[in-house]
Amino acid sequence: MSAQPELDFTLSCPIPIAQYPQVVLAHGGGGRLMHNLISQMFAPTFDNPLLAGQHDGAVFNVNGARMAFTTDSYVVRPLFFPGGNIGEMAVYGTVNDLAMCGARPLFLSLGLILEEGLPMETLWRVVQSIQRAAEAAHVQIVTGDTKVVDQGKGDGVYINTAGVGIVEHKRAIGPTQVQPGDQIILSGDIGRHGIAIMAMREGLEFESTITSDAAPLAEPVLQLLDAGIDIHCLRDCTRGGVASTLVEIATTSGLEAHIYENRLPVHEDVRGACEILGLDPLYVANEGRFVAFVRADDAPRALDILREHPLGEEAVILGEVTTGYPRLVTMTSLIGANRIIDMISGEQLPRIC
Amino acid sequence: MSAQPELDFTLSCPIPIAQYPQVVLAHGGGGRLMHNLISQMFAPTFDNPLLAGQHDGAVFNVNGARMAFTTDSYVVRPLFFPGGNIGEMAVYGTVNDLAMCGARPLFLSLGLILEEGLPMETLWRVVQSIQRAAEAAHVQIVTGDTKVVDQGKGDGVYINTAGVGIVEHKRAIGPTQVQPGDQIILSGDIGRHGIAIMAMREGLEFESTITSDAAPLAEPVLQLLDAGIDIHCLRDCTRGGVASTLVEIATTSGLEAHIYENRLPVHEDVRGACEILGLDPLYVANEGRFVAFVRADDAPRALDILREHPLGEEAVILGEVTTGYPRLVTMTSLIGANRIIDMISGEQLPRIC
Numbered sequence: 001m002s003a004q005p006e007l008d009f010t011l012s013c014p015i016p017i018a019q020y021p022q023v024v025l026a027h028g029g030g031g032r033l034m035h036n037l038i039s040q041m042f043a044p045t046f047d048n049p050l051l052a053g054q055h056d057g058a059v060f061n062v063n064g065a066r067m068a069f070t071t072d073s074y075v076v077r078p079l080f081f082p083g084g085n086i087g088e089m090a091v092y093g094t095v096n097d098l099a100m101c102g103a104r105p106l107f108l109s110l111g112l113i114l115e116e117g118l119p120m121e122t123l124w125r126v127v128q129s130i131q132r133a134a135e136a137a138h139v140q141i142v143t144g145d146t147k148v149v150d151q152g153k154g155d156g157v158y159i160n161t162a163g164v165g166i167v168e169h170k171r172a173i174g175p176t177q178v179q180p181g182d183q184i185i186l187s188g189d190i191g192r193h194g195i196a197i198m199a200m201r202e203g204l205e206f207e208s209t210i211t212s213d214a215a216p217l218a219e220p221v222l223q224l225l226d227a228g229i230d231i232h233c234l235r236d237c238t239r240g241g242v243a244s245t246l247v248e249i250a251t252t253s254g255l256e257a258h259i260y261e262n263r264l265p266v267h268e269d270v271r272g273a274c275e276i277l278g279l280d281p282l283y284v285a286n287e288g289r290f291v292a293f294v295r296a297d298d299a300p301r302a303l304d305i306l307r308e309h310p311l312g313e314e315a316v317i318l319g320e321v322t323t324g325y326p327r328l329v330t331m332t333s334l335i336g337a338n339r340i341i342d343m344i345s346g347e348q349l350p351r352i353c
Numbered sequence: 354m355s356a357q358p359e360l361d362f363t364l365s366c367p368i369p370i371a372q373y374p375q376v377v378l379a380h381g382g383g384g385r386l387m388h389n390l391i392s393q394m395f396a397p398t399f400d401n402p403l404l405a406g407q408h409d410g411a412v413f414n415v416n417g418a419r420m421a422f423t424t425d426s427y428v429v430r431p432l433f434f435p436g437g438n439i440g441e442m443a444v445y446g447t448v449n450d451l452a453m454c455g456a457r458p459l460f461l462s463l464g465l466i467l468e469e470g471l472p473m474e475t476l477w478r479v480v481q482s483i484q485r486a487a488e489a490a491h492v493q494i495v496t497g498d499t500k501v502v503d504q505g506k507g508d509g510v511y512i513n514t515a516g517v518g519i520v521e522h523k524r525a526i527g528p529t530q531v532q533p534g535d536q537i538i539l540s541g542d543i544g545r546h547g548i549a550i551m552a553m554r555e556g557l558e559f560e561s562t563i564t565s566d567a568a569p570l571a572e573p574v575l576q577l578l579d580a581g582i583d584i585h586c587l588r589d590c591t592r593g594g595v596a597s598t599l600v601e602i603a604t605t606s607g608l609e610a611h612i613y614e615n616r617l618p619v620h621e622d623v624r625g626a627c628e629i630l631g632l633d634p635l636y637v638a639n640e641g642r643f644v645a646f647v648r649a650d651d652a653p654r655a656l657d658i659l660r661e662h663p664l665g666e667e668a669v670i671l672g673e674v675t676t677g678y679p680r681l682v683t684m685t686s687l688i689g690a691n692r693i694i695d696m697i698s699g700e701q702l703p704r705i706c
Contacts, residue, residue: 028501109424148381162515
């Protein structure tokens with residue numbers, strides 16, 4: 001390995017090194033640069049049928065059991081914020097990725113990367129939050145690992161969780177399953193997680209504290225599946241917000257996702273904070289919201305079921321899938337104009353999750 | 354969460370905060386402090402039957418399929434060293450933890466935590482190594498996640514992998530299965546990984562370069578299982594070396610593990626380097642060695658099978674299990690004296706894996 005000349009790697013690197021000689025924050029931001037890193041470097045290198053699904057997790061059969069498997073690392077700062085903390089996020093985030101595969105989450109692994117000097121009391125608070133969140137999400141932490149890095153080589157706690165779930169239905173769920181005519185359901189109001197974090201970082205105070213929407217989403221999703229709703233795709237709207245989520249799905253499906261700005265549920269306090277911070281709520285991270293692409297005639301019933309659940313009370317039909325502008329997300333704005341919604345190319349909110 | 358007074362957490366913390374107010378490097382070193390963190394904080398908090406096995410991974414049934422699930426994070430520095438690199442380790446290490454559950458490794462997840470400013474070419478080298486290692490170990494990278502942290506909040510690349518494997522036999526393998534009379538087989542020479550890393554960090558040059566033993570161990574383990582060898586426990590001898598591995602198993606099994614110093618395979622160059630560095634090879638990390646606790650009358654055959662495999666050519670019967678000194682590891686030294694082998698309490702080799 002070390003004997004090979006560096007030039008070889010520079011020449012073969014699928015990311016143009018002249019343009020991106022180094023990794024920048026935006027490579028982890030959920031926008032265009034991260035998308036390029038995944039689609040140009042990771043996907044072709046690790047190429048296999050399971051990865052090719054470009055979903056939140058992999059679904060495979062083992063001895064007749066249909067399983068889902070996913071992972072996420074969590075580097076959010078600060079560690080504690082209104083409505084949640086890194087431990088809770090690490091459980092809910094991976095549970096949600098399993099749910100987006102249509103799986104019932106069962107088991108989680110827990111990898112801790114601790115920075116030397118982390119107060120033991122902080123670790124204890126995080127560990128307790130992890131267990132409380134696991135109980136709330138009906139999963140068990142069954143295996144783990146702890147590493148400690150030198151002071152100045154971490155930031156308190158980084159957490160990785162991986163999750164295993166069981167898929168109890170025959171449905172194929174993923175961006176390649178999306179069909180023209182599908183209705184796009186959004187499960188609730190958007191922007192709260194990102195704004196809760198940013199307000200805390202910037203020391204902003206609003207009349208009422210904006211709290212993260214962090215929540216485990218398996219229950220409402222499984223209710224939709226149990227009701228036989230013809231779900232084609234599910235995706236939680238984390239890094240990069242609803243906009244990036246929809247762009248990813250439109251790109252992979254080869255179809256147009258068209259949404260309506262006047263249907264977007266944004267709470268007044270979040271809207272105000274977004275204006276102060278110069279953010280578009282459509283791009284702000286959520287930790288307890290998802291979109292479901294559903295066959296049109298199932299959409300009203302799906303909406304009813306979701307709205308019965310505490311985590312779906314504000315669910316809306318945000319738009320629909322068409323063949324008009326393949327691979328694009330378009331939006332009818334408040335004033336009735338149509339515009340293209342793109343991924344952000346830079347980094348809007350670093351280390352939001 | 355944030356409203357609760359800090360005092361509550363300090364008082365309830367199972368690690369005495371007066372003694373350990375902060376996390377130190379040794380909490381991740383594989384010795385006594387890490388053991389305490391796991392047994393006093395993590396195990397009681399996450400308490401569940403699967404975790405209680407205290408093995409390298411969890412084994413569970415899903416719809417009739419017997420699966421193994423494990424995780425490890427990798428924070429080794431430097432990223433590239435003689436005989437391996439962090440990407441290769443991240444694959445082999447998790448593959449090996451699955452093998453130690455007696456499982457056939459199938460699928461890996463990949464969580465990257467990149468530091469802003471990491472040369473893109475370095476990332477590319479690591480990613481290629483990961484794929485090469487996955488091919489060598491017959492596993493697929495099926496799901497992943499990328500996070501980027503600010504410069505000075507990481508160290509180039511941290512990697513987490515989790516792994517899923519299938520258990521194709523009925524055997525129960527783990528420290529609680531160890532029986533008096535079991536023979537302890539060590540699969541090869543020890544100390545090479547730790548010494549390769551330390552020599553590079555300290556800028557030491559030896560006549561020949563000592564290379565890491567990093568290797569995927571599933572094949573020789575599955576050969577033992579396929580041959581029907583009555584294996585009671587398997588464990589790879591990573592952080593904390595053979596000594597810490599044996600102490601963990603002796604503690605959990607409630608039995609004595611007795612070994613013989615004159616049977617320890619240590620290459621001359623490693624022995625010399627250990628003397629210069631003031632290290633005991635018994636405590637130095639390996640990345641391609643394991644111990645197998647095997648029913649006595651199966652031991653000779655197991656040894657024969659192992660020695661046929663390139664990764665087991667130097668396998669030895671290192672000792673046996675007795676009821677003499679419960680929960681202890683003892684060693685007959687070169688001069689014939691008996692001594693107790695304990696875990697190290699401090700940190701011998703930080704960030705060795």
